Amino acid sequence: MKISSKLMLIILLTVFEISLTLLSVFEISKGAKFHQLNSLHLKYSGQFSERVLSLDKDSFIEVAALQTLILKIRQQPVDCLQSVNFLNKFIMKQIGTYNAVELCVKDIEDADLALLTIAKFANQSLSQEMLISELKIIAQTFNTNSALFEKPITETVSFVMKNMIPLVVIISLFNILFIIFMSRTITGSIRSAIALLESTNNEKSFAEDISKNVSGELKTLLQVAQKRLANEVLITAINQDLEKSVEQRTESLTRANSELAQFAYRTSHDLKAPLTASKLLTRFIIKDIQAGEIDNAIADTHRIHAQMEKLEDLVVSILSLTEADSLEPHYCDINLDQVMDDIQQGLSASAILSDCLVLRELECPLFSDKTRITQILENLISNSMKYKDQTKHELPYVRVMANELPDTYQLTVADNGVGIPQDRHKEVFHMFKRFHPKLSFGSGLGLAIVKKHVDYLQGKITMNTSKGGTTFVITIPKLNTL
Numbered sequence: 001m002k003i004s005s006k007l008m009l010i011i012l013l014t015v016f017e018i019s020l021t022l023l024s025v026f027e028i029s030k031g032a033k034f035h036q037l038n039s040l041h042l043k044y045s046g047q048f049s050e051r052v053l054s055l056d057k058d059s060f061i062e063v064a065a066l067q068t069l070i071l072k073i074r075q076q077p078v079d080c081l082q083s084v085n086f087l088n089k090f091i092m093k094q095i096g097t098y099n100a101v102e103l104c105v106k107d108i109e110d111a112d113l114a115l116l117t118i119a120k121f122a123n124q125s126l127s128q129e130m131l132i133s134e135l136k137i138i139a140q141t142f143n144t145n146s147a148l149f150e151k152p153i154t155e156t157v158s159f160v161m162k163n164m165i166p167l168v169v170i171i172s173l174f175n176i177l178f179i180i181f182m183s184r185t186i187t188g189s190i191r192s193a194i195a196l197l198e199s200t201n202n203e204k205s206f207a208e209d210i211s212k213n214v215s216g217e218l219k220t221l222l223q224v225a226q227k228r229l230a231n232e233v234l235i236t237a238i239n240q241d242l243e244k245s246v247e248q249r250t251e252s253l254t255r256a257n258s259e260l261a262q263f264a265y266r267t268s269h270d271l272k273a274p275l276t277a278s279k280l281l282t283r284f285i286i287k288d289i290q291a292g293e294i295d296n297a298i299a300d301t302h303r304i305h306a307q308m309e310k311l312e313d314l315v316v317s318i319l320s321l322t323e324a325d326s327l328e329p330h331y332c333d334i335n336l337d338q339v340m341d342d343i344q345q346g347l348s349a350s351a352i353l354s355d356c357l358v359l360r361e362l363e364c365p366l367f368s369d370k371t372r373i374t375q376i377l378e379n380l381i382s383n384s385m386k387y388k389d390q391t392k393h394e395l396p397y398v399r400v401m402a403n404e405l406p407d408t409y410q411l412t413v414a415d416n417g418v419g420i421p422q423d424r425h426k427e428v429f430h431m432f433k434r435f436h437p438k439l440s441f442g443s444g445l446g447l448a449i450v451k452k453h454v455d456y457l458q459g460k461i462t463m464n465t466s467k468g469g470t471t472f473v474i475t476i477p478k479l480n481t482l
Helices: 004-054 063-083 088-094 099-122 128-199 203-213 216-228 232-290 293-327 336-347 370-386 422-427 446-456
Strands: 332-335 357-362 365-368 399-402 410-414 460-466 468-475
Touching: 004 063, 004 088, 004 128, 004 232, 004 293, 063 099, 088 099, 088 128, 128 232, 128 357, 232 293, 332 370, 336 357, 336 370, 336 410, 357 365, 370 399, 370 410, 370 446, 370 468, 446 460
Parallel strands: 357 399
Antiparallel strands: 332 365, 399 410, 410 468, 460 468
């Protein structure tokens, strides 16, 4: 086999491994989405049940409000069915959890029946007493569907994690061993050629031995070397250089494969932790409900919601990190005030914004990639808000400044937060690095995403941090638009 074919085989196997890793991450994140959808379904089902139970035959029934709640309940199984692909269905059929898909279909049918029942009441073809009776049955059905849906989804996600993650690790190890094996065969072929050169005494026998014992690129190489080089020392040197080049490429592929395996392990670990915690909390909720301890059940439900938020934050960060490599360049004039308005509006739902002052000193518009600039600012501002210093008497603030220089644009994001520990400055832009986990949970990917975007814009980012706060300065070269 040719050396190029061997290297191509190594590349193909590595691409397959990367694809399988990404598929694993995507499927695990999809499981988290299903849990989130079921949580929403349970939430709206509970609201619907409370509204139905509050009705009596003499009360005024708000038809529109009931229809709105039913449509919200119906949307969750619709989203689930849209997310389920052929692979999901195949796995669920094999492990006996396909009833989750059937529950989604049934839930949609139940929602349609509820809407039809309300429509009959609105057309005065159904009495109010009959309507209330039917709605109570439907409300109980919705709650039952939510309870039945959780177990098969949990089993499916658990199956994916138990099988795909070990599979990724096994393939990673196999790939490393395969690369080592291939490097040895390549090295062996080169050494055979070198031995052939050392044992050849005359030009005629050398050409005959090449034709008999060497093939592929090495044969061509030796034939060319025979024509161009006059002595045995130069021929040996060329083969030694080739051997070194092959070993360097093999070492590079091995190192990249090892980094990928570490990324897959860390990502899988961080994805698994919230799911495991949520699974345990659901057991506590069931026991609390059975024991009538509703307050404890509500508290555990809030904890599940917090775990799902952590999981969602990690998945979104992973997708953002992946997206940073695949975004198509789109340069335009950027209104930084509008970008800041959008960022603040996006963060307005978070409690971290409520007591944090955002200052702007935007002296110029930018001509750059709007999507990348927005994600850079959003990640830096969000970090500043998360890690504000509650021990200081002054109001927490984030100052965003933009200046235009002759050949560059300069963006500055400064805060008066807790800063970054001195001994960890070299880790700032590394993946999965969290410097103040007690203050706020994060994916540890925010600054890595910022660095990727800055690099794609061919810019530079510097940091100055202390107990008084942190300042990031981003310098982006201007494009030559002429």
